[in-house]
Amino acid sequence: MSRGKFKFCLILVSSAKIYICADLACGIVDLNSPDPFCMPYSSFTLAQVQRQFDLHVIKGTFFTDLPVLAPRDWLINLLHESAPLAVGLGTEKVRSELIIAPLLFEIRELLDRQIGFFSGADFTIDVDAGLNGVCDFLLTRSTNELIIEAPAIVIIEAKKGELNAGWGQCAAEMIAAQKFNSANGQEVLTIYGSVTTGTQWQFLKLTGKELTIDVTEYSLNPLDRILGIFKWMVDG
Numbered sequence: 001m002s003r004g005k006f007k008f009c010l011i012l013v014s015s016a017k018i019y020i021c022a023d024l025a026c027g028i029v030d031l032n033s034p035d036p037f038c039m040p041y042s043s044f045t046l047a048q049v050q051r052q053f054d055l056h057v058i059k060g061t062f063f064t065d066l067p068v069l070a071p072r073d074w075l076i077n078l079l080h081e082s083a084p085l086a087v088g089l090g091t092e093k094v095r096s097e098l099i100i101a102p103l104l105f106e107i108r109e110l111l112d113r114q115i116g117f118f119s120g121a122d123f124t125i126d127v128d129a130g131l132n133g134v135c136d137f138l139l140t141r142s143t144n145e146l147i148i149e150a151p152a153i154v155i156i157e158a159k160k161g162e163l164n165a166g167w168g169q170c171a172a173e174m175i176a177a178q179k180f181n182s183a184n185g186q187e188v189l190t191i192y193g194s195v196t197t198g199t200q201w202q203f204l205k206l207t208g209k210e211l212t213i214d215v216t217e218y219s220l221n222p223l224d225r226i227l228g229i230f231k232w233m234v235d236g
Helices: 044-053 073-089 092-110 165-183 223-236
Strands: 009-012 017-022 026-030 056-059 118-123 132-142 151-157 188-196 201-209 210-219
Touching: 044 056, 044 165, 056 118, 073 092, 092 118, 092 151, 092 223, 151 165, 151 223, 165 188, 165 201, 165 210, 201 223, 210 223
Parallel strands: 056 210, 151 188
Antiparallel strands: 009 017, 017 026, 118 132, 132 151, 188 201, 201 210
């Protein structure tokens, strides 16, 4: 929304939200937000993240000696039915509910609940820097199920099925996780990220100011490979 001068009308809807209309443009602003006009994670492009946070962005692979982590039968059976439906319906919400969330839940269970799993959690870290908004999914190196501690892996749902379009958002949330850990004295030296459609996955790694993007598209199957990648990142 432009901050320039324009004639506008304000219609109070509730104590928390207002409609703002300017010429033919209208929107809803949530006044409970720390800054209703600041840019959320999803607005970042990779180029913006690189410039703003002075990152060194490189392309490369970083997985070595990947373990395999066998899924239990319930996940195999579920995805056999749910994945084709999610692909057919095609919305981000249904892919999230029928593919991504069950898979991440299974990782947590296979690792004896030694990691935290958060979905749709507010992760506002630095409003002035634009590091504010909601994470699609977040895995932490903590067993705390109520409060985010030691975030280690950020997972972003690809918008419109374009994996590379999610790199900027994913990188911004990884930087936020890095800042969060530093501010809270939690030593997580490397933050990992993933952009996914549910059936295709790409992975990112942030160490210091260096962001590595593995442009390989890893398919959902074989499941034990995707689960093994997440185990590798958690163990790392």
